[in-house]
Amino acid sequence: MATPIESPETPTAAEAGVTDDPEAVTPPTDDLSADERALLVENLRFVLDGRWRSTRDTVRENADRADLLPDPSRTLDEARARMLEEMRELAQNGFAAAGFATDHGGTGDIGASITAIEMLGYADLSLMVKSGVQWGLFGGAVENLGTARHHDRYVTDIINLDLLGCFAMTETGHGSNVQALETTATYDPATQEFVIDSPSPSARKDYIGGAGQHATVAAVFAQLITAGPGEEPSSRGVHCFVVPIRDADGNDLPGVTTSDCGYKGGLAGVDNGRIMFDQVRVPAENLLNRYADVEADGTYTSPIENPNRRFFTMLGTLIRGRISVAATAGAAGRKALTLATRYGLIRKQFEAPDATDEIVVMDYIAHQRKLLPLIAKSYAIACAQNELTSELHEVQSAAPDDSDAGRQRQLESDAAGIKAYATWHASNTINVCREACGGAGYLDENQLSIMRGDIDVFTTFEGDNTVLTQLVGKELLSAYSDDVQGLTTAGWVRFVVGMARDVVVEKTAVRQVVQTLLEGSDEDTEKSNLTNRGTQIRLFRNRENHLIRTCAQRLRVALDDGNDAFKVFNNAQDHLLKAGQAHTERVVLESFIQAINDCDSRSAAELLGKVCDLFVYSALEDDMAWFLMHRQVSVERAKAVRRGVNELCQELRPHARSLVDAFGVPEKLLAAPMLEHA
């Protein structure tokens, strides 16, 4: 690494000499007493911690250990072995039981389970991912797609780590398009077995966490092929099967060929691998048969008649992994911001006007503009994430008879949108934090560089962010209609075009606090103050509605003009993605407003109000071209937004430390030599 050469701008103290102006540099701390500050931090944390705050505190207490941090000196084998060791420790402490129903051997607190996994993100993202694979994805498949015979046989062993599994969905040729998976599971009535097979190189299971080394069994997604009496064998779509892949000594079982994905951009502790199946036979009972079964004679049965609905119902139960990934990305971003903000508060560069010292870099507006809007957005996302986790808990805790398909659908869409929004934010945040810490940020001893490598793939796994954002947009345009599930892109376009004109359905009821704020604000957003919360909501809602409406119009006009439906779709793809993003940002804002509304502490609520303003102003600034182009904001107001971001940064600057302290990252997980001598 070469050395920075300085820019010719060094201020010398003598020339600046303005010691008499206390506002020259924003004071490094706010004017609260230590006690007041501690209480404020506690109140902020109460808001951020949400419903499962006691789970958070338990993990904080147990995870406040520097030995949980990634150690870059470990070899790949050592890193993986260490991760398994840490998981065994978690298992011994009953970490995983919450994710499984009480009558399966768990304690049945899904929200606590997600929250606990999220908190692992403060320690080591490899630990979170490997735990998420075992207990969330593999365990979740058995729990949610299996029936009593699977629960009885597997769940306790999964919780205790007596059975190590992996989640073999993605193939080399198919990631986003799961319905097109090539692996086959062909029923053989003669032996009452399924024959698992990889018919081509692109059918190879790929990137599978745990398949590289530790997993002895895989939840394999494959096309179920069977024939009832008198039928021709045919595929009934993708189903999930429990398939042993290794013996106790780690050797591949007959017909199974595993290989290792090797070195990656991060997540050194996760043993990703590949699996090829050559006519591997498993007993019929290994089909996870909650939603479909095959009788001894090969007859296929399912309580869900429509194959698309069946497929999406099965996938929908696996939403937990996606929500965990979003939650953990949030935690990682908050940790990075804590490290970078603390460094920015002690790192000095260039002489201060009062000549006695240099300026703390956090006092430069450019540095504030780097970090504070990201902190504000992290607050907003944390609140939305808490709501999402809570909604997942409610939906998946409901008795089967009480299941609500519409609510499930909405949850899936929100999970997709927030996963994309939160992981892009986290990846960007960690990048910015690394750069804000200069050369120190690049040293693994200060953690940010490791986190940067680890977080990268969060934008890809559990659903590519672009594909997920598009899903949100599509759901909005087709108003969450059940009828579009399984439609082709072209079919979807025709459906949307055929819908009633200008339909914009709000599937969930507008929450009370939003309704009240909307009623208290002027419909003409230009007539009301931009700090008015109702006006802020209106701007976000108007954008979303406008994008959905005009996207639908665009599709209609293009199709009416006789264009090919796929081409029509493709030409509007960027529009559709933008609609999806705008929707999620609105959802995030309203969650944040709800959390502030529910905050009992006046001083915390007041500070959170400023944070919310900064979130809104930054979001408006980032998308100002759109607001101006669509005359949703005037030029004068646009300039006010730009000024407003600067002013809010300066207002929040004295609270920077409090704002990141409230994230509650355990102190020992913030170990970084750069914070000892900047």
Place this chain on the structure above:
Amino acid sequence: MATPIESPETPTAAEAGVTDDPEAVTPPTDDLSADERALLVENLRFVLDGRWRSTRDTVRENADRADLLPDPSRTLDEARARMLEEMRELAQNGFAAAGFATDHGGTGDIGASITAIEMLGYADLSLMVKSGVQWGLFGGAVENLGTARHHDRYVTDIINLDLLGCFAMTETGHGSNVQALETTATYDPATQEFVIDSPSPSARKDYIGGAGQHATVAAVFAQLITAGPGEEPSSRGVHCFVVPIRDADGNDLPGVTTSDCGYKGGLAGVDNGRIMFDQVRVPAENLLNRYADVEADGTYTSPIENPNRRFFTMLGTLIRGRISVAATAGAAGRKALTLATRYGLIRKQFEAPDATDEIVVMDYIAHQRKLLPLIAKSYAIACAQNELTSELHEVQSAAPDDSDAGRQRQLESDAAGIKAYATWHASNTINVCREACGGAGYLDENQLSIMRGDIDVFTTFEGDNTVLTQLVGKELLSAYSDDVQGLTTAGWVRFVVGMARDVVVEKTAVRQVVQTLLEGSDEDTEKSNLTNRGTQIRLFRNRENHLIRTCAQRLRVALDDGNDAFKVFNNAQDHLLKAGQAHTERVVLESFIQAINDCDSRSAAELLGKVCDLFVYSALEDDMAWFLMHRQVSVERAKAVRRGVNELCQELRPHARSLVDAFGVPEKLLAAPMLEHA
């Protein structure tokens, strides 16, 4: 790594069925014959390769070896040893001679030297950085700050690697602010030695490439303290000294304590380290004394009287490192785009309308929008970089008597601006490319994840990008005046405010092609077609001029209102940064236009014209809020720009492969299993 779950949008072939529309999906290849395409690629490459194309071809030929690629399985020690081995091979082939003057033992072709180092970026960024430290930074310090006694003694050994050096400028406490370095070099007339000392922990030399392990000598930047007869000892500012740090066995010399920076976010082959000096004595002749000297009795002399000018003159000679880093970042971005584009052209996902296969992801407009604007910007930057390298060559090849201070100053500013612009672009590009390749992109075997780690610190070293961008802005506002060198920030504000009103000085003459294009376009940009090159230049120039003028006004008004000068500066910092960015983007555009103008091939020039349009449209789109807010672009035109980006992406889609092939990355350096079976 968990597995992506699909979004419910799978198109089935049956529903789409539109095989009769050849435009439904943009054809994967253009309609040129293989020969025509090859010639087009060759002509494009001729433009991109620039003046030192023969150097590029030589390196291409020699570096087309997969064994030069980084190998993530190497331990830190192995990676470093391998890098040294590769450097020794380079040295044996005379790689480094071009960077040094013929009468010092080199071959004196600075442009070739920079270009050769840039080309190493296609192989391994660690190799480029370690080579850059040895030959560019350490060698460059000896070459440019030393005199005959140093050239005679060191240069041949530096070229041959018989002397391994490092460049010890940055300290733990000071990176951007070099003038405030704490290390001291105190002259002792009794022994005619300098005493090198690190007076505090923050004076420790830090992040120094080579200091971790291999370097036996350091070019140490330190405050020179001396006293002539009858004077009190005082600091004469930062100077550079050759200081041995290790013996031949690698042990620290007496008084020297080195330590290792250890694991980093990338650049595994570079041994970054730290150095503390405890009263280390070196002979007086070890002062690199081209710009200042100390006589035996301690009298300080310099041909440059003004201490600030002396300091910045010394620093200015070291510009080569910054230009190499910018050039290499460009190469890295081009390699990433080549990998991602090739993958995008074979990776398929979701069924195509004609039912026979799935759609190549590059046919989705969202994917085109990810990659093609980055390709366009890479073209523009490559052209600007070639001009910058050429200008460096001219300035540093000029006889000392012909040196032109104004031209040097302009070069430094351009180097700062393009370094920031190019490295941010490269970092962003590699991020996007990784994500565009999904899970495959995260595997080190496909290179992008390694490149992502390596490129990260390019935005920091050789000058923090924010500080560099600010430097450009400051130079613009003070019209490159010599008088501002060494002024404090506050002093600079006062200088700018005191200048003639609305001064916007174009220091370099407007180049002929730009002048002609400007004359051929309407002054009212709205009245002329947006593909008019003169209009494009006007838009970029108007933005730059407006930002400079209004920033100066803003400073003036704020200072007139009696505000503290530092606060005035700080409040306008984001405005100043934007002015710097706008300037660099305009410079890049004009370089690109020049290169297209000079292109002999009509078909290549025509395609480059589209690429230039996409660069311009994307840049306008990225900054559209500004153009709208300042009424430089109408709402209607803004919408046309957005549509235009989509249209240009679709027009360039058939040429995607040609455009990246023209980068001329050696085939064996593009080894990536993902390209064998997508």
